[in-house]
Amino acid sequence: MSLSPIDPKDWIEPVERLWDEGLRPGDAPGWPALNELWSVVPGQLTVITGWPSSGKSEWLDAVLVNLTRAGWRHIMFSPENKPIELHIAKLC
Numbered sequence: 001m002s003l004s005p006i007d008p009k010d011w012i013e014p015v016e017r018l019w020d021e022g023l024r025p026g027d028a029p030g031w032p033a034l035n036e037l038w039s040v041v042p043g044q045l046t047v048i049t050g051w052p053s054s055g056k057s058e059w060l061d062a063v064l065v066n067l068t069r070a071g072w073r074h075i076m077f078s079p080e081n082k083p084i085e086l087h088i089a090k091l092c
Contacts, residue, residue: 030066040067057081061091 026041050056081087
């Protein structure tokens with residue numbers, strides 16, 4: 001497989017458009033103070049970090065519930081939330 005060379009001139013218009021328009025806003029996570037700073041966009045990666053037992057999974061569950069209301073669908077793997085029926089009850 002050979003890669004084609006990249007010509008920077010081909011990127012002038014897209015970069016200028018991005019500069020003028022900014023990134024497309026995504027869906028709000030659900031808290032007014034946070035909505036102004038961050039939105040969830042398909043194809044972008046968000047990494048959540050913090051101390052153990054600081055509430056990362058609980059917060060992420062709440063974000064996913066809010067995004068579900070906006071029409072998002074999710075697959076979850078949350079080994080710290082067992083038994084599964086308790087995790088489902090918390091989400092409900």
